[in-house]
Amino acid sequence: AQSVTQLGSHVSVSEGALVLLRCNYSSSVPPYLFWYVQYPNQGLQLLLKYTSAATLVKGINGFEAEFKKSETSFHLTKPSAHMSDAAEYFCAVSEGTAGNKLTFGGGTRVLVKP
Amino acid sequence: EPEVTQTPSHQVTQMGQEVILRCVPISNHLYFYWYRQILGQKVEFLVSFYNNEISEKSEIFDDQFSVERPDGSNFTLKIRSTKLEDSAMYFCASNREGASEAFFGQGTRLTVV
Numbered sequence: 001a002q003s004v005t006q007l008g009s010h011v012s013v014s015e016g017a018l019v020l021l022r023c024n025y026s027s028s029v030p031p032y033l034f035w036y037v038q039y040p041n042q043g044l045q046l047l048l049k050y051t052s053a054a055t056l057v058k059g060i061n062g063f064e065a066e067f068k069k070s071e072t073s074f075h076l077t078k079p080s081a082h083m084s085d086a087a088e089y090f091c092a093v094s095e096g097t098a099g100n101k102l103t104f105g106g107g108t109r110v111l112v113k114p
Numbered sequence: 115e116p117e118v119t120q121t122p123s124h125q126v127t128q129m130g131q132e133v134i135l136r137c138v139p140i141s142n143h144l145y146f147y148w149y150r151q152i153l154g155q156k157v158e159f160l161v162s163f164y165n166n167e168i169s170e171k172s173e174i175f176d177d178q179f180s181v182e183r184p185d186g187s188n189f190t191l192k193i194r195s196t197k198l199e200d201s202a203m204y205f206c207a208s209n210r211e212g213a214s215e216a217f218f219g220q221g222t223r224l225t226v227v
Contacts, residue, residue: 098209
């Protein structure tokens with residue numbers, strides 16, 4: 001069975017400050033890991049994914065995440081927050097490629113202060 | 115850019131009524147999914163569908179739920195007799211062969227009254 005834990009349901013950052021969203025997972029097989037973003041009244045958009053290649057993964061909008069097997073973590077970062085980053089962010093894990101369900105974390109809502 | 119489309123965006127229904135949520139996955143995708151998100155809770159997997167049959171379903175996906183691909187483009191989720199606790203945002207998603215990432219639709223907000 002897989003599970004995902006996102007520490008902090010709400011994060012508040014100042015514009016220009018570092019964004020750090022934490023994700024820890026458990027999986028009985030080598031995981032595929034994802035970060036999705038949900039803007040208000042919209043669907044889930046893929047930010048980035050890890051699929052056993054490079055451990056540092058770059059995504060859209062300046063986000064990146066690092067897979068650390070020893071810590072079972074896949075934290076999401078962005079060096080400098082922008083007002084448009086205000087959204088809810090979901091970490092998810094699956095057991096493989098197409099056909100495998102995603103198991104989501106509880107989500108972290110990011111508020112960006114001017 | 116191709117996208118998954120869902121209709122309607124909002125649906126209000128009375129308890130006990132049947133609802134059908136509709137999705138048009140991306141055209142060359144072969145794997146289809148339904149997820150739901152009850153307000154304030156996690157996004158939860160309901161069912162996956164491949165080659166015209168269910169490949170996996172969760173405990174939530176009981177006999178009240180069914181899925182169908184009635185033609186080459188639509189993928190539907192039917193709830194036979196809705197309950198208040200079925201109120202949620204329902205997301206459709208799809209994958210192409212060999213790809214790990216799923217693409218999600220905008221969701222249908224279902225409110226059961």
